[in-house]
Amino acid sequence: MQIRRGPPLESSATSSRSSPLGATVVEGGVNFSLFSRTAAAVELVFFDRESDSTPSRVIRLDPATNRTYHYWHVFVPGVSPGQLYGYRVDGPSDPARGLRFDPAKLLLDPYARGVVIPTTYDCEAAKREGDNAATAMKGVVVDPSKYDWEGDLPLSRPSSRTIIYEMHVRGFTRHPSSGVGEQARGTYAGLVEKIPYLRELGITAVELLPVFAFDAQACPPGLVNYWGYQPVSFFAPHPAYSSRRDALGPVDEFRDLVKALHRAGIEVILDVVFNHTAEGDRTGPTLSFRGIDNPTYYILEEEGARYADYTGCGNTLNGNHPIVRRMIVDSLRYWVEEMHVDGFRFDLASILARDSAGQPLPNPPVLWDIESEPALAGTKLIAEAWDAAGLYQVGSFVGDAWKEWNGRFRDDVRDFFRGEPGAVRRLADRMVGSPEIYGGEGREAEQSVNFVTCHDGFTLNDLVSYNQKHNQENGEDNRDGANDNRSWNCGVEGPTDDPAVEALRNRQVKNFLAVTMMSLGVPMILMGDEVRRTQHGNNNAYCLDDETTWFDWTLLAKHPDVHRFVSLLAARRLLRDVENERRRVSLNTLLQEAKKAWHGVKQYAPDWGDGSHSVALGAELRSEGIHFHLILNAYWEPLEFELPNLGDGQPWRRWIDTALEPPHDIAPWQAAPTVPGDTYRVESRSVVMLFTAARPDANPSTRDL
Numbered sequence: 001m002q003i004r005r006g007p008p009l010e011s012s013a014t015s016s017r018s019s020p021l022g023a024t025v026v027e028g029g030v031n032f033s034l035f036s037r038t039a040a041a042v043e044l045v046f047f048d049r050e051s052d053s054t055p056s057r058v059i060r061l062d063p064a065t066n067r068t069y070h071y072w073h074v075f076v077p078g079v080s081p082g083q084l085y086g087y088r089v090d091g092p093s094d095p096a097r098g099l100r101f102d103p104a105k106l107l108l109d110p111y112a113r114g115v116v117i118p119t120t121y122d123c124e125a126a127k128r129e130g131d132n133a134a135t136a137m138k139g140v141v142v143d144p145s146k147y148d149w150e151g152d153l154p155l156s157r158p159s160s161r162t163i164i165y166e167m168h169v170r171g172f173t174r175h176p177s178s179g180v181g182e183q184a185r186g187t188y189a190g191l192v193e194k195i196p197y198l199r200e201l202g203i204t205a206v207e208l209l210p211v212f213a214f215d216a217q218a219c220p221p222g223l224v225n226y227w228g229y230q231p232v233s234f235f236a237p238h239p240a241y242s243s244r245r246d247a248l249g250p251v252d253e254f255r256d257l258v259k260a261l262h263r264a265g266i267e268v269i270l271d272v273v274f275n276h277t278a279e280g281d282r283t284g285p286t287l288s289f290r291g292i293d294n295p296t297y298y299i300l301e302e303e304g305a306r307y308a309d310y311t312g313c314g315n316t317l318n319g320n321h322p323i324v325r326r327m328i329v330d331s332l333r334y335w336v337e338e339m340h341v342d343g344f345r346f347d348l349a350s351i352l353a354r355d356s357a358g359q360p361l362p363n364p365p366v367l368w369d370i371e372s373e374p375a376l377a378g379t380k381l382i383a384e385a386w387d388a389a390g391l392y393q394v395g396s397f398v399g400d401a402w403k404e405w406n407g408r409f410r411d412d413v414r415d416f417f418r419g420e421p422g423a424v425r426r427l428a429d430r431m432v433g434s435p436e437i438y439g440g441e442g443r444e445a446e447q448s449v450n451f452v453t454c455h456d457g458f459t460l461n462d463l464v465s466y467n468q469k470h471n472q473e474n475g476e477d478n479r480d481g482a483n484d485n486r487s488w489n490c491g492v493e494g495p496t497d498d499p500a501v502e503a504l505r506n507r508q509v510k511n512f513l514a515v516t517m518m519s520l521g522v523p524m525i526l527m528g529d530e531v532r533r534t535q536h537g538n539n540n541a542y543c544l545d546d547e548t549t550w551f552d553w554t555l556l557a558k559h560p561d562v563h564r565f566v567s568l569l570a571a572r573r574l575l576r577d578v579e580n581e582r583r584r585v586s587l588n589t590l591l592q593e594a595k596k597a598w599h600g601v602k603q604y605a606p607d608w609g610d611g612s613h614s615v616a617l618g619a620e621l622r623s624e625g626i627h628f629h630l631i632l633n634a635y636w637e638p639l640e641f642e643l644p645n646l647g648d649g650q651p652w653r654r655w656i657d658t659a660l661e662p663p664h665d666i667a668p669w670q671a672a673p674t675v676p677g678d679t680y681r682v683e684s685r686s687v688v689m690l691f692t693a694a695r696p697d698a699n700p701s702t703r704d705l
Helices: 169-173 188-193 195-201 249-263 289-297 322-337 349-353 365-372 407-417 423-431 435-441 499-518 560-574 587-593
Strands: 022-026 029-035 041-047 057-060 071-077 084-090 114-116 138-140 164-167 205-208 267-272 343-346 380-383 403-405 448-450 522-526 595-599 614-621 626-633 639-642 652-657 679-682 686-693
Touching: 029 084, 029 289, 041 071, 084 289, 164 169, 169 188, 188 195, 188 249, 195 249, 195 560, 249 267, 267 322, 267 380, 289 322, 322 365, 349 365, 407 423, 407 499, 423 435, 423 499, 423 614, 499 522, 499 560, 499 626, 499 686, 626 679, 679 686
Parallel strands: 164 205, 164 522, 205 267, 267 343, 343 380, 380 403, 403 448, 448 522
Antiparallel strands: 022 029, 029 071, 041 057, 041 084, 084 138, 114 138, 595 614, 614 626, 626 686, 639 679, 652 686
């Protein structure tokens, strides 16, 4: 069996080890190890430059001395960090049985800690027959120990004190208005420059859209895979997000970002994609896994001839295969131990509950491997508890430590504020931690990650500005993207100069933000929602790397009231601002511990009927001398709500009324004005939050928590 030759082959080095997998820097050189059960021959190939077509060195591994069980391994003396490398793997080519070896293709090491993508990279070349070395991605030898963390460690912030900001590394600073220098715009370094903004906003964790190296060409012709949900590596940071052009630059620059965020008290959560890869279906490119051991890494159907697709992306990773399970856990452990990240949000996590035949498992091994891994103890694990093939596990995702994106919170809050019949009772449940969904598991409210918008779908501005998606720029005749948006344009489709419509939209934006931030659970807001960022009605902007998706920093001056609204909401949720002799507690803690009662326009008389559009939540914590009264009116007319007579001489104070003009829409807690009388008029489509406190003038603590 012949393998394409580069320069004259060297004799295989010995004294190598099968463990650990990948390229490991050891004394005197580097140990390389690759798993392939069905390969017949393996070459390790070195390059001097990322766009080189001819290897600088080729080492053919001898099956007799460089293979142990299914692991191909070799020690190469004199190799140092920064070395570029790849593999060529030969074996049977029988697509009908799932065997897709192609010895002409240069393949990425699945465990490569670094990746370089040449300017000549061509996804199509990886689909065609023939050598693709000049246009292929290449691995980079990395020594993770060669970095000074200066004592940094993951922050381990409790979920009860977490506010998540879902963001895109490139999109956050790529816009010319960001004020970031040209070289750093759209990079890890650019994000570092904007950390003061994140602190001012009050968020405590950034959830980064995929930063694993991905194929930007995995998208329709002429567009770009902007979101990054097409991974080629599970260990290497995406090199295009680095301002440094050297091979080791992305790894160190990402760690610089993590260290800087931690110094600011902000955790780093990664959106990870362990459900598919950029290799796609049978017509896709051979980049790595397919050419190394296709039947191991993917769920195959029709005796191996066809890729199962539970992801909508052409293939499905075989997550419960022992080798893939180990790779996933090794990846997570690497990002925690060597890159110091604080948590992970698992894209289409329910796919990891499927077996090799695609059937859901009651106790998926990979999910329990992740949860029981000691190195991940205390790490935030968040599941998108559904997949693209109909499996929906919100409220039933396996495990004890997992949090869940609460898609029902999103849908029910949207329904309430657009006036859908029957939404009041569902909204009430979502606001107190969704006990209807999670109560049977005996878990804390923070199992629910509450959000109204995320990267996938309308921005918050567009949710109140468009009834229909407008995805024409995606090149699919507006067929792509969800049709069920549960949005309401407030009477006009798209931008408007009508001041009444604009005022209503602004109020609705604040309504959504208020409910998200005051509900029990972990709140998450989408990048730019705090300044009404728009995508012009595009609800699937995965392929647009332009001003459609970038954060436009001029919006700060256009919508300062919304930004201020979010900042004060965040500050009040987290600050330990209620003091007595025993303890300090946060607003979120108070709401969890308080005795709660539901009301309507009359006390203790909520209207749960399909025609109801308003509800009030009263919360009392006698031990702290605190009462809250939250009123939500999605009706199209004002309503007069009775207020409880507390009988202790303390007046009600108004913290929030989204119908009022700024700065009266939300007040600094200690400066909240008193409310006279025993009723409160709540304007149409608005949210009001009233409170009383034994010490309303207490100064809140501002120390970093």
